Amino acid sequence: MNSSEYRYQILENWLLQGIREQRWGLGEKLPSIRELCKQQNVSKATVLHALSRLEAQGLVEAKSKAGYFVRLQPTAVKRPQSRARIEAPRLANISDLLLDIMKRSAAFDLLPQKPTGEVPAGVMALNRAIGRSLRRQKGSGYQYYDEPAGDAGLREQLAQHNIKRGWSVSPEQLCIISGCQHALFLALMACCKPGEVVAVESPGFYGVLQLLEQLNLQVVEVPSSDLTGMDIDALGEVLKRWPVRACVVSPSFATPSGALMPLSARQRFLQLADEYDLAIVEDDIYADTALERVPDPLKALDTNNRVILCSSFSKSLTRDLRLGWISGARWHEKILHLKLVSQLATSRFLQQGVADFMADGSFTTHLRRQRSYLRANRDYLIASLQAWPGDVRVSTPQGGLAVWVELPEGVDTQAKYTRALADDIIITPGPLFSISGQFRNCLRISYAHPWTEDRAKALACLSQLLLDAS
Amino acid sequence: MNSSEYRYQILENWLLQGIREQRWGLGEKLPSIRELCKQQNVSKATVLHALSRLEAQGLVEAKSKAGYFVRLQPTAVKRPQSRARIEAPRLANISDLLLDIMKRSAAFDLLPQKPTGEVPAGVMALNRAIGRSLRRQKGSGYQYYDEPAGDAGLREQLAQHNIKRGWSVSPEQLCIISGCQHALFLALMACCKPGEVVAVESPGFYGVLQLLEQLNLQVVEVPSSDLTGMDIDALGEVLKRWPVRACVVSPSFATPSGALMPLSARQRFLQLADEYDLAIVEDDIYADTALERVPDPLKALDTNNRVILCSSFSKSLTRDLRLGWISGARWHEKILHLKLVSQLATSRFLQQGVADFMADGSFTTHLRRQRSYLRANRDYLIASLQAWPGDVRVSTPQGGLAVWVELPEGVDTQAKYTRALADDIIITPGPLFSISGQFRNCLRISYAHPWTEDRAKALACLSQLLLDAS
Numbered sequence: 001m002n003s004s005e006y007r008y009q010i011l012e013n014w015l016l017q018g019i020r021e022q023r024w025g026l027g028e029k030l031p032s033i034r035e036l037c038k039q040q041n042v043s044k045a046t047v048l049h050a051l052s053r054l055e056a057q058g059l060v061e062a063k064s065k066a067g068y069f070v071r072l073q074p075t076a077v078k079r080p081q082s083r084a085r086i087e088a089p090r091l092a093n094i095s096d097l098l099l100d101i102m103k104r105s106a107a108f109d110l111l112p113q114k115p116t117g118e119v120p121a122g123v124m125a126l127n128r129a130i131g132r133s134l135r136r137q138k139g140s141g142y143q144y145y146d147e148p149a150g151d152a153g154l155r156e157q158l159a160q161h162n163i164k165r166g167w168s169v170s171p172e173q174l175c176i177i178s179g180c181q182h183a184l185f186l187a188l189m190a191c192c193k194p195g196e197v198v199a200v201e202s203p204g205f206y207g208v209l210q211l212l213e214q215l216n217l218q219v220v221e222v223p224s225s226d227l228t229g230m231d232i233d234a235l236g237e238v239l240k241r242w243p244v245r246a247c248v249v250s251p252s253f254a255t256p257s258g259a260l261m262p263l264s265a266r267q268r269f270l271q272l273a274d275e276y277d278l279a280i281v282e283d284d285i286y287a288d289t290a291l292e293r294v295p296d297p298l299k300a301l302d303t304n305n306r307v308i309l310c311s312s313f314s315k316s317l318t319r320d321l322r323l324g325w326i327s328g329a330r331w332h333e334k335i336l337h338l339k340l341v342s343q344l345a346t347s348r349f350l351q352q353g354v355a356d357f358m359a360d361g362s363f364t365t366h367l368r369r370q371r372s373y374l375r376a377n378r379d380y381l382i383a384s385l386q387a388w389p390g391d392v393r394v395s396t397p398q399g400g401l402a403v404w405v406e407l408p409e410g411v412d413t414q415a416k417y418t419r420a421l422a423d424d425i426i427i428t429p430g431p432l433f434s435i436s437g438q439f440r441n442c443l444r445i446s447y448a449h450p451w452t453e454d455r456a457k458a459l460a461c462l463s464q465l466l467l468d469a470s
Numbered sequence: 471m472n473s474s475e476y477r478y479q480i481l482e483n484w485l486l487q488g489i490r491e492q493r494w495g496l497g498e499k500l501p502s503i504r505e506l507c508k509q510q511n512v513s514k515a516t517v518l519h520a521l522s523r524l525e526a527q528g529l530v531e532a533k534s535k536a537g538y539f540v541r542l543q544p545t546a547v548k549r550p551q552s553r554a555r556i557e558a559p560r561l562a563n564i565s566d567l568l569l570d571i572m573k574r575s576a577a578f579d580l581l582p583q584k585p586t587g588e589v590p591a592g593v594m595a596l597n598r599a600i601g602r603s604l605r606r607q608k609g610s611g612y613q614y615y616d617e618p619a620g621d622a623g624l625r626e627q628l629a630q631h632n633i634k635r636g637w638s639v640s641p642e643q644l645c646i647i648s649g650c651q652h653a654l655f656l657a658l659m660a661c662c663k664p665g666e667v668v669a670v671e672s673p674g675f676y677g678v679l680q681l682l683e684q685l686n687l688q689v690v691e692v693p694s695s696d697l698t699g700m701d702i703d704a705l706g707e708v709l710k711r712w713p714v715r716a717c718v719v720s721p722s723f724a725t726p727s728g729a730l731m732p733l734s735a736r737q738r739f740l741q742l743a744d745e746y747d748l749a750i751v752e753d754d755i756y757a758d759t760a761l762e763r764v765p766d767p768l769k770a771l772d773t774n775n776r777v778i779l780c781s782s783f784s785k786s787l788t789r790d791l792r793l794g795w796i797s798g799a800r801w802h803e804k805i806l807h808l809k810l811v812s813q814l815a816t817s818r819f820l821q822q823g824v825a826d827f828m829a830d831g832s833f834t835t836h837l838r839r840q841r842s843y844l845r846a847n848r849d850y851l852i853a854s855l856q857a858w859p860g861d862v863r864v865s866t867p868q869g870g871l872a873v874w875v876e877l878p879e880g881v882d883t884q885a886k887y888t889r890a891l892a893d894d895i896i897i898t899p900g901p902l903f904s905i906s907g908q909f910r911n912c913l914r915i916s917y918a919h920p921w922t923e924d925r926a927k928a929l930a931c932l933s934q935l936l937l938d939a940s
Binding site: 099102103108109113115116117118119120123127130131134135137138139140141142143144145146147148178179181182185194207210211213214314317318319320321322337338340341342343344345346347348349350448449 | 569572573578579583585586587588589590593597600601604605607608609610611612613614615616617618648649651652655664677680681683684784787788789790791792807808810811812813814815816817818819820918919
């Protein structure tokens with residue numbers, strides 16, 4: 001660690017202690033950046049770094065031109081502490097049990113699939129837009145395939161949506177695909193050859209691990225924090241030791257913890273990528289689930305055309321649309337070609353329906369409404385977990401759809417999977433998020449669904465099931 | 471050639487001459503099978519083979535328990551004669567021009583994409599069914615992915631649809647995918663490793679050639695007839711000489727000619743496949759475009775679980791649905807896994823809409839209506855081509871959406887592609903259907919679209935453009 005990192009940590013801890021001791025109460029303003037520089041004798045960059053970390057934890061919030069305010073009391077929310085081991089790259093060999101878990105848990109629900117409640121207004125509006133698009137289809141249009149890159153109208157809407165996020169992109173740089181998993185698949189097929197090494201976050205998204213297994217790519221896991229995502233120092237070590245071709249990363253609200261990579265880390269990440277000529281596959285699917293401001297994508301900083309951005313509507317709107325987008329940087333032509341030979345085209349009426357839904361502002365309205373719903377779900381879940389007995393640690397994500405829970409050493413979440421299933425509870429055990437059997441005492445719990453009585457009961461049950469010594 | 475093939479050819483030519491000379495007029499009955507055996511002193515198998523070949527040419531039709539009747543006068547329809555060369559397997563290297571042609575010509579239209587006319591009743595009914603399915607979505611259903619194999623209701627409907635065609639299949643043996651090209655992609659990924667050799671029809675489907683190029687598979691072309699499809703004797707030669715891992719074949723109405731492989735050839739094909747332990751990828755997408763009876767799939771004869779059936783709704787219903795199905799034989803689990811990692815799931819509301827459309831008989835009604843439309847389109851096209859000057863040869867398909875046209879030696883359809891484009895006419899030159907630059911004097915012309923004034927004019931223009939000596 002260099003001295004500047006040491007300084008921001010001292011400052012972060014000092015501020016944290018002040019918030020805990022209520023030196024600054026809920027809703028109150030922290031000292032200004034200038035005051036902090038002077039009081040603590042540190043640079044402005046150090047102060048900003050410390051504040052951005054507290055912001056990432058949801059403890060403070062920046063108000064434009066007014067400064068930083070306390071927004072959460074860090075009562076007893078203890079952060080997960082286990083850190084992934086770095087091991088030599090190897091081919092993944094994922095067990096059938098983990099495959100079964102993946103199939104079931106992709107729904108992000110503690111309960112087996114059972115549609116309940118109301119269809120949200122946003123999804124209703126989307127369905128109506130698709131219905132209108134269907135009725136609008138004319139003449140022999142059904143006899144033509146859409147162009148491989150996808151509907152120009154939808155790409156235009158997506159470009160506008162991204163430009164608002166600080167990424168200046170033209171519709172020509174986008175290709176419509178069948179969901180984010182499809183984007184990750186095409187990206188890795190385009191930039192890697194079988195046998196090459198791909199770096200991933202650890203813990204990280206199981207769908208990527210499965211994909212790397214099927215594409216015969218070697219995996220090297222880079223330790224990731226629940227707060228700031230992939231550890232860039234550790235990545236640097238890995239790059240020194242092994243010939244890494246590509247890195248799959250989710251800088252905004254990485255699953256399972258919902259970590260948000262700070263700007264400084266993103267910059268260092270891209271410097272390393274330049275140094276080692278890495279291809280970066282950015283999984284940006286959770287960006288629009290931000291509880292506060294939607295972060296810029298890493299792609300916005302990509303001056304060397306090496307970040308392939310992958311995303312879809314599955315986490316922010318509906319899992320049943322099966323539409324996503326990819327921007328393939330220097331591999332874009334290759335990706336278009338792979339889409340053509342593997343799928344020919346995407347449904348035009350579906351894309352036009354979604355484009356209309358975006359154009360009339362319904363998507364923005366939906367995202368705004370969803371934000372408060374997700375925040376309430378998250379807060380309930382964290383509060384419930386704090387009531388669990390023993391040393392239970394949990395991430396406090398500012399986006400995403402899940403928290404990462406670390407239970408006492410000795411708890412084996414994978415072993416409890418089948419037992420939970422017998423009680424009609426589906427858990428997502430920690431080992432799913434690694435290829436090396438790590439994180440046995442961890443699990444991911446989603447807050448995508450409302451805490452209905454059934455689900456709240458399942459959550460309570462789970463505490464007994466996992467922590468009961470018997 | 472062995473003596474039994476010689477005998478059926480003599481008989482076929484004798485019958486052909488009789489039909490030409492109107493010994494048996496249009497609609498009249500041919501001598502019975504028993505009479506033919508006796509008169510010509512040949513076996514029943516020889517008579518049936520000759521009759522099945524005349525049936526495949528559309529010249530006679532079998533009426534149940536009544537015998538064979540003359541159904542078309544073979545005025546001056548001359549069949550294409552050029553035969554593919556057999557060359558050693560190699561990696562495909564498809565030029566950018568051919569890629570451009572493929573993108574444009576995938577629409578099967580002489581004119582640039584311009585939706586005209588009415589939406590067919592069948593497609594309207596489908597769109598309404600999808601609209602109803604959208605309105606029926608309940609509660610939190612949008613938050614779940616569909617199961618990887620696809621909607622059980624749609625798989626049930628597809629199983630019933632196939633059972634009517636003589637293939638006894640259970641819904642568990644089917645997986646829903648994003649169109650037939652996606653099925654071919656998954657099939658080849660599942661049964662071949664990069665560098666292995668795949669046999670294809672020549673001329674054959676350009677989409678497969680492109681796919682083999684992208685998957686780094688070696689291609690060996692097997693000569694194919696416009697009448698009976700892949701030449702099984704030639705396949706036998708190829709299998710003796712090179713280590714072929716898989717064979718992609720379209721026994722029912724192979725593009726470009728619309729050839730139909732006779733039962734005897736299918737049986738010999740499967741025997742060879744057993745002998746050399748081949749994986750067979752059956753592209754069955756044109757089956758439902760049959761002008762008469764829908765042929766059984768090759769898969770119906772597959773006793774050793776080695777035929778992967780691939781199909782979709784794109785040729786029989788609409789190109790914009792992007793739904794197909796695959797039955798992966800011994801590779802089915804692997805294919806399900808590949809679908810999961812490459813695409814996760816398929817849209818449930820879309821599948822349920824299509825399932826309803828099939829369940830209420832609308833699909834069957836649509837196919838019946840489409841048959842007479844396609845027959846009229848085909849007949850107009852063949853009649854027009856017969857009026858072209860010089861030695862113009864054309865296939866007479868009993869299904870599919872196109873004819874294969876052979877022009878005099880020296881005509882270069884690929885060279886004329888850009889010239890035609892300048893006149894707003896899109897042609898599909900012969901070299902697209904091979905990796906070795908063969909078939910330069912050939913092209914495929916589609917009859918998927920009605921011969922409106924515009925299109926008829928384009929067809930007339932084409933004759934000048936291709937055959938004008940200047």
